[in-house]
Amino acid sequence: MAGPRRRKPDPTSSSPRAKAGAPKSRPVRSGTRSKADQEESRRRRIERDREEARRRRVRGGLIAIGLVLAVVAFGALEVFLHRLDGEERALLAQAPAAAAAAGCGSVREVRPYPKGLDRTHIGSGDVKAMPALSTYPSHPPTSGPHAPVPLPAGVYTTPPPIDQAIHSLEHSAVIAWFDPSVASSPEVRDIEWFFARGGERNHVIVAPYDYPFGGSAGRLPPGEHMALVAWHRVRYCSDPSLPVAFDFVHAYRFDIYQWGAYRGVAPERFAPI
Secondary structure (H helix, E strand, O other): OOOOOOOOOOOOOOOHHHHHHOOOOOOOOOOOOOHHHHHHHHHHHHHHHHHHHHHHHHHHHHHHHHHHHHHHHHHHHHHHHOOOOHHHHHHHHHHHHHHHHOOEOOOEEOOOOHHHOOOOEOOEOOEOOOOOHHHOOOOOOOOOOEOOOOOOOEEOOOOOOHHHHHHHHHOOOEEEEEOHHHOOOHHHHHHHHHHOOHHHHOOEEEEEOOOHHHHHHHOOOOOOOEEEEEOOEEEEEOOOOHHHHHHHHHHHOOOHHHHHHOOOOOOOOOOOO
16 A cells, blocks of 8 residues: 655745745845946936037137127227218328429338347347447438337427337338428428327327438438438428328328228337337
């Protein structure tokens, strides 16, 4: 007779042995994120940072464009406000006939001062004192050794320091020299009055040319009573003439508001005097 059949142990039974062999499940802690969640959060943060950086670039670009447009508009307004007025246009129109009537020659180009000293400051290097006026390529000089400080713009009733005047030419100034013998003439008075005014005074010097220490080089050439001088340029006239003087100034004084008219070669156009 067969004995009783043994039952196989149930692996799911709650016997101590079964409990000891079963793997323990770990509870999921609340608040702990998976690696996928962390990576997604990091990706979103990077996107936000990139978007904010893009917005900052756009804002910066718009500000820069606005500043450029403001500068351009301001410059255009300045040019408009400083355009030639009716009197100036009339003087330019009169200049050709006035030049013929005043016995003016053409604008001459003057060579640089010899030995590379065209822009040398007196007191530096080999030029300890101002050279003789006779050594300058033209009379009055249009360049050459000069004082370290330029002559301020304005109307002078007595001859100003010639070494300072030469420095002003380097800064794109124009000098209207006249012979002292015509100092009281109506033409010289017109020139003085015109270039003593506001913006007309800008980078313009009006003065008598009379430097006895220079001998014949300290006077205007015989028969000439006005010399218009810019850097490396000179124009002589038998008689003073305001239209001719303004025509020369308009072409050889660098004026930022009328820069298109400039025909000079001054090396320091934006420098003040």
